[in-house]
Amino acid sequence: MKIAVIGSNNVDLISYIHRMPAVGETIEAPDFRLGCGGKGANQAVAASRLGSEVLMVTRVGNDLFAENTVANFKENGIDDKYILRTEGSSGVAPIFVDEKSNNSIIIIKGANALLSPADLDNARDDIATCQLIVLQLEISLETVYAAIDLGKELGIPVLLNPAPAAPELSLERVRTVDFIMPNETELELLSGMPVESIEDIKNAAHVLRDVGIANVIVTLGARGVLWISEHGEQIIEGNAVDALDTTGAGDAFIGCFSHYWAKTGDVAESLRIANLYAGDSVTKYGTQTSYATASEFEEKFAGQL
Ligand code: RIB
Numbered sequence: 001m002k003i004a005v006i007g008s009n010n011v012d013l014i015s016y017i018h019r020m021p022a023v024g025e026t027i028e029a030p031d032f033r034l035g036c037g038g039k040g041a042n043q044a045v046a047a048s049r050l051g052s053e054v055l056m057v058t059r060v061g062n063d064l065f066a067e068n069t070v071a072n073f074k075e076n077g078i079d080d081k082y083i084l085r086t087e088g089s090s091g092v093a094p095i096f097v098d099e100k101s102n103n104s105i106i107i108i109k110g111a112n113a114l115l116s117p118a119d120l121d122n123a124r125d126d127i128a129t130c131q132l133i134v135l136q137l138e139i140s141l142e143t144v145y146a147a148i149d150l151g152k153e154l155g156i157p158v159l160l161n162p163a164p165a166a167p168e169l170s171l172e173r174v175r176t177v178d179f180i181m182p183n184e185t186e187l188e189l190l191s192g193m194p195v196e197s198i199e200d201i202k203n204a205a206h207v208l209r210d211v212g213i214a215n216v217i218v219t220l221g222a223r224g225v226l227w228i229s230e231h232g233e234q235i236i237e238g239n240a241v242d243a244l245d246t247t248g249a250g251d252a253f254i255g256c257f258s259h260y261w262a263k264t265g266d267v268a269e270s271l272r273i274a275n276l277y278a279g280d281s282v283t284k285y286g287t288q289t290s291y292a293t294a295s296e297f298e299e300k301f302a303g304q305l
Contacts, residue, residue: 007040
């Protein structure tokens with residue numbers, strides 16, 4: 001399995017707090033963790049830890065975070081050939097996680113904003129060897145659209161995770177992707193429809209199907225996922241777990257789905273396994289620090305994989 005992840009990397013600055021501060025208020029966070037994150041990097045690391053060969057196309061800055069990020073990619077078995085350098089800041093993400101494990105994230109794109117269509121052209125021959133291209137929205141939309149067009153041109157399936165929600169994303173421009181994987185908030189923005197009930201969510205998901213996207217997969221947290229395709233609608237149930245920190249769970253899900261789908265081509269089964277992997281990740285702190293390796297995952301879920 002060889003997967004191209006074209007996207008972001010961030011340094012996650014995670015503050016664990018009792019509650020969100022009010023405007024003008026200073027509060028103390030009882031715990032803090034620094035880690036490697038960014039939706040693109042997280043998805044790449046999850047897929048790589050599960051055994052995929054991952055080609056990561058991304059940009060880091062020239063600050064003190066950059067070396068650590070490059071080293072982290074290498075430690076996770078990801079080739080650094082297309083981890084490109086840029087003057088200025090790397091991507092940074094201050095994250096706040098409260099006692100109920102709700103999280104709020106601010107992203108400063110930094111070098112991620114400078115990943116360009118020309119960078120994809122330079123990596124074209126290597127991208128052409130992959131079975132899946134995985135995209136998110138922490139880089140410029142121009143580059144996302146160029147990656148979608150490249151996938152089409154090369155005949156490589158494309159998975160778009162439209163996160164974080166971007167009001168300026170053109171549905172028309174992304175209609176050729178093979179998979180779109182929004183959460184409920186992202187779906188609401190993309191479809192312009194309410195997402196209060198499961199019926200609302202199905203109706204909103206059909207708006208994405210109606211523009212021509214083959215597989216619309218809505219992640220519903222602990223409730224699992226809704227998958228709508230030419231074969232109809234299917235809910236793949238989630239698994240009940242005691243969540244400690246849900247940060248990066250969506251990325252764990254997508255990295256795991258990508259790995260298993262590239263390996264088997266079986267969407268429903270890959271979604272079932274990705275529910276297990278993401279569910280496991282929320283029982284641990286941090287983003288990439290919560291992602292199991294293939295052997296840890298196989299040991300924990302023996303008989304279920
Ligand atoms: O999805 C979680 C990720 O969102 C974090 O790692 C943070 O960097 C932001 O990109």
